[in-house]
Amino acid sequence: xxxxxxxxTTGVGTFGEGRxxxxxxxxxxxxxxxxxxxxxxxxxxxxxxxxxxxxxxxFEQDEAMRCAVHYLSGMAKALIDDLGHSAQGNAPAR
Numbered sequence: 693x694x695x696x697x698x699x700x701t702t703g704v705g706t707f708g709e710g711r712x713x714x715x716x717x718x719x720x721x722x723x724x725x726x727x728x729x730x731x732x733x734x735x736x737x738x739x740x741x742x743x744x745x746x747x748x749x750x751f752e753q754d755e756a757m758r759c760a761v762h763y764l765s766g767m768a769k770a771l772i773d774d775l776g777h778s779a780q781g782n783a784p785a786r
Contacts, residue, residue, distance in 0.1 A: 699728035702782050705774025707766035720767075722774040731771050738768040 703724035710717030742765045745757050 699775060699778045700724070701726040701731055701771070701774045702777050703774070704777045704782075705770035705772075707770040708763065720770070722770050728775055728778070731775050735768045735771045738764050738771070742768065 701722050701724050703722060705722035706718035708719035710719050742761050745761045749757055
Protein backbone atom coordinates (compact mmCIF):
# COMPACT_ATOMS: atom_id res chain seq x y z
CA UNK A 693 0.00 0.00 0.00
CA UNK A 694 1.15 3.54 -0.78
CA UNK A 695 2.75 5.03 2.36
CA UNK A 696 0.93 8.33 1.74
CA UNK A 697 -2.43 6.57 1.92
CA UNK A 698 -1.51 5.03 5.29
CA UNK A 699 -0.97 8.46 6.82
CA UNK A 700 -3.81 10.03 8.70
CA THR A 701 -4.63 12.77 11.14
CA THR A 702 -3.42 12.32 14.70
CA GLY A 703 -5.51 14.96 16.45
CA VAL A 704 -2.65 17.34 17.27
CA GLY A 705 -3.45 20.07 14.72
CA THR A 706 -5.17 23.07 16.33
CA PHE A 707 -6.36 26.54 15.33
CA GLY A 708 -8.31 29.49 16.68
CA GLU A 709 -7.27 31.41 19.74
CA GLY A 710 -9.03 30.33 22.90
CA ARG A 711 -10.41 32.50 25.67
CA UNK A 712 -6.95 33.48 26.93
CA UNK A 713 -5.90 34.56 23.42
CA UNK A 714 -2.72 32.50 23.53
CA UNK A 715 -1.49 29.89 21.08
CA UNK A 716 -1.47 27.28 23.86
CA UNK A 717 -5.21 27.67 24.45
CA UNK A 718 -6.80 26.68 21.12
CA UNK A 719 -10.50 26.65 20.33
CA UNK A 720 -10.52 23.98 17.59
CA UNK A 721 -8.68 20.68 17.03
CA UNK A 722 -8.37 18.35 14.02
CA UNK A 723 -10.12 15.04 14.63
CA UNK A 724 -7.84 11.97 14.44
CA UNK A 725 -8.28 9.19 11.90
CA UNK A 726 -8.86 11.03 8.60
CA UNK A 727 -6.85 9.77 5.61
CA UNK A 728 -4.03 11.80 4.06
CA UNK A 729 -5.85 11.89 0.74
CA UNK A 730 -8.98 13.41 2.32
CA UNK A 731 -6.97 15.88 4.41
CA UNK A 732 -4.99 17.10 1.40
CA UNK A 733 -8.20 17.54 -0.61
CA UNK A 734 -9.81 19.57 2.18
CA UNK A 735 -6.69 21.69 2.72
CA UNK A 736 -6.62 22.44 -1.02
CA UNK A 737 -10.28 23.51 -0.95
CA UNK A 738 -9.66 25.77 2.05
CA UNK A 739 -6.59 27.34 0.44
CA UNK A 740 -8.54 27.89 -2.78
CA UNK A 741 -11.04 29.91 -0.75
CA UNK A 742 -8.22 31.82 0.95
CA UNK A 743 -6.68 32.61 -2.43
CA UNK A 744 -9.95 33.94 -3.87
CA UNK A 745 -10.82 35.97 -0.77
CA UNK A 746 -7.33 37.46 -0.48
CA UNK A 747 -7.51 38.49 -4.15
CA UNK A 748 -10.79 40.33 -3.46
CA UNK A 749 -9.20 42.01 -0.44
CA UNK A 750 -6.68 43.68 -2.75
CA PHE A 751 -9.54 45.75 -4.17
CA GLU A 752 -11.89 46.27 -1.25
CA GLN A 753 -11.60 46.58 2.50
CA ASP A 754 -13.93 44.05 4.09
CA GLU A 755 -13.47 43.01 7.71
CA ALA A 756 -15.59 39.86 7.29
CA MET A 757 -13.43 38.69 4.37
CA ARG A 758 -10.26 39.43 6.33
CA CYS A 759 -11.60 37.39 9.25
CA ALA A 760 -12.59 34.53 6.92
CA VAL A 761 -9.10 34.46 5.39
CA HIS A 762 -7.59 34.28 8.87
CA TYR A 763 -9.77 31.36 10.00
CA LEU A 764 -9.73 29.41 6.72
CA SER A 765 -5.94 29.62 6.48
CA GLY A 766 -5.69 28.54 10.13
CA MET A 767 -7.86 25.51 9.41
CA ALA A 768 -5.75 24.53 6.39
CA LYS A 769 -2.54 24.97 8.41
CA ALA A 770 -3.89 22.81 11.24
CA LEU A 771 -4.75 20.03 8.76
CA ILE A 772 -1.29 20.10 7.16
CA ASP A 773 0.50 20.38 10.53
CA ASP A 774 -1.46 17.38 11.80
CA LEU A 775 -0.65 15.34 8.71
CA GLY A 776 3.01 16.34 9.04
CA HIS A 777 2.96 15.01 12.59
CA SER A 778 1.72 11.69 11.22
CA ALA A 779 4.38 11.68 8.48
CA GLN A 780 7.07 11.93 11.15
CA GLY A 781 6.09 8.47 12.32
CA ASN A 782 3.35 9.27 14.80
CA ALA A 783 0.37 6.95 14.31
CA PRO A 784 -3.15 8.36 14.17
CA ALA A 785 -4.99 8.28 17.49
CA ARG A 786 -8.05 6.05 17.28
